[in-house]
Amino acid sequence: MDVEDAILKRRSVRSYKNKGISREKLEKIMDCARMAPSANNRQDWKFVVVDDDVVKDRIYEVANRQGFVREAPVVIAGVTTDPKDIMSCGVPAGVVDLSIAMDHLALKAADEGLGTCWIGAFNQEEAKEAIEIPEKYEVVALMTVGHPSRPLEAEEKNRKDLEEIISYNTYTE
Ligand SMILES: Cc1cc2nc3c(=O)[nH]c(=O)nc-3n(C[C@H](O)[C@H](O)[C@H](O)COP(=O)(O)O)c2cc1C
Known part of the structure; x- marks a missing residue:
């Protein structure tokens, strides 16, 4: 699958099959998170992979009891270990780094x-x-991961038009 395919097929999945994910496969995925860029290449991040039902239930409780959190075989917590690192542009590096990863x-x-x-x-x-x-x-x-109950397919996305979100050279409303 090329990058554009993956971008178009990714959607928020809130219904999962009752099927686990091997740690080998999880690590293959996490290896791609590891390759993400970060401010100054600091990599001030940790990822807690929750695949134990008891621990997952605790996550479900703190995540507004959203049902799919319990249903997914895995929930990953993206943690910044330096939340006070603010870049010179005024934006917290950890939030940006973790979001990319x-x-x-x-x-x-x-x-x-x-x-x-x-x-x-x-x-x-x-x-x-x-x-x-x-x-x-x-x-x-936090991010759930699992086998979707309905296969991923490129579907129409509810997104703003390009003209609405880009401008050239200077900002326009
Ligand atoms: C930072 C962030 C937080 C989100 N939090 C939740 C959430 O708590 N529960 C949920 O069901 N979806 C959550 N979403 C999913 C968004 O609702 C979803 O990405 C958006 O509606 C676009 O749909 P799509 O992901 O299927 O393209 C979140 C998405 C982002 C990027």
């Missing part, structure tokens, strides 16, 4: 026929507690 993850998962869903609706403090993340770190996002 987790998107690499999502696209590689799509390439493997697996579904993912970003989860931003969770309680930060409770999530850290649930998977024993030190207080000084921050979970940037």
